[in-house]
Amino acid sequence: MIRDARVLQPEFVPRDIVHRTQEVNTLSNALEPVMEGNAGETAFLYGPSGTGKTCIAQFVAERLRENVIDINYQYVNCWEDYSRFKTLYRILEGIDRTLDIHRQSTPKDELLERLHAHEGAPYVIILDEVDQLEDKSVLYELYRTRGLTMVLIANQETELFASLNERLTSRLRTAIRIDFDRYSVEELVAILEDRVRWGLREDTVTDGQLELIADAAAGDARVGIEVLRVAARRATQQGLDTISDEVIETSVSEAKSEIRQRNVEKLIEEQRILYEIITEEQEIAPSDLYEQYRERAEEPKSDRMVRNYLQKMQRYNLIKATGENRGRTYVAL
DNA sequence: CCTCCACTGGAAGATCGGGAAG
DNA sequence: CTTCCCGATCTTCCAGTGGAGG
Structure with missing residues (x-):
C-alpha cells in the first residue's frame, strides 16, 4: 500500500507546489537580489497552521540554493529555539561549520559578533513561529546584520507586532507581506x-x-x-x-x-501532572489547580512556575485558559 | 454602585549544572 | 583542584486588573 512513507511525513517538502503559485512568486521576487549576491527583502508569511507557510518558504529557499551556487540557507524553528542564545546558535550553525557544538557556554555576545563578522555569500534564514521568540530584540540585531535576508513566519500579524517595540515595528513595516488563507x-x-x-x-x-x-x-x-x-x-x-x-x-x-x-510527549514531568489534573477535571479554577498540583508533585514548584508551565501548554494547544483575572479557569482541549 | 482580593505576568535576583580558565 | 562565566530554570516580590459579592 505505502510506496514512500517520507512523502506522508509532516515535514516533507514536495518537488512541485501544486497551489500557492502567487505566494511562491511573491516570495521569489523578495529573494531575487540574492541571485546577484545582494541581500533580499525581508518577507513576512502570515496564516493559520497547515496553510503551507513553512512548506513554501523552504521550497523557495531550496530552489534558490539550486540556482545560486554561493548561498547559505538555514531554517530555524523559534518554537524549539526560543531563546536568543539558541536562535543565534542555530543561525551560526548554518554558516560556521567549525563551531564547536559541544561548547555550552561562550563569552557573552560572541555569537552575535561572529555573525556580524561573517562576510561572504548571502545568507537566507527562515525564522518559523517567530512569535514564539522570547526576546524579540534579536530580530533587530538580525535585521542590522549585513548580507542577511530574513523570511519570518507567524500566525497573526497583530499578535506578533504587539510584542515588538517601535523601533523594530517601523523597520519591519516595509517588509514584503504574504498572507496565507485556509485551503479550500x-x-x-x-x-x-x-x-x-x-x-x-x-x-x-x-x-x-x-x-x-x-x-x-x-x-x-x-x-x-x-x-x-x-x-x-x-x-x-x-x-x-x-x-x-x-x-x-x-x-x-x-x-x-x-x-x-x-x-504531550514534549511535556516535562511537572507539566504532565498539570495536564493530567486538567483532563480529569475538564475545567478547573487556578487555586484548585495549584493545590492539587502541590499534592501530586513530589517536589512542587512555585505557583509562578506553574503559570509558566500552563502558558507553554497553551501554546501546544493542549489546554485553554478562559476568562481573565478572577474569572480564569483552565480547560482541557 | 464600590471594595476586595484572586489571579496574572513582568522584573530582579538566586540557584543549578556544565564547561573553561587559572 | 577551585573559580569564573554562561544559559536555563526557578523563586520572590509586586503592580495591575477586573469579576465576585456586598
Missing part, C-alpha cells in the same frame, strides 16, 4: 492527490475519499496529510488492498489524537 476542499484534494501519487500505490484511494479527508481537515493540510498517513497504515495492518471509507472515518479522530499525543 478542492485545493486540499489536489495536495493529497499529489502525496498519494508519490507516497502510495496506484488506486488505493478514490477522489471521493480524498474529498472526505479534505473535508474533515477543515483547510489544514497538516491534518489532512496526517489522516491520509494514519489511514494508509491502518489499511495495511488490516491487510486491505485499498483504503475503505470505514478506515478513513476512524482515522480522522486517531490522526487528531496522534497530533495531540506528539505534543
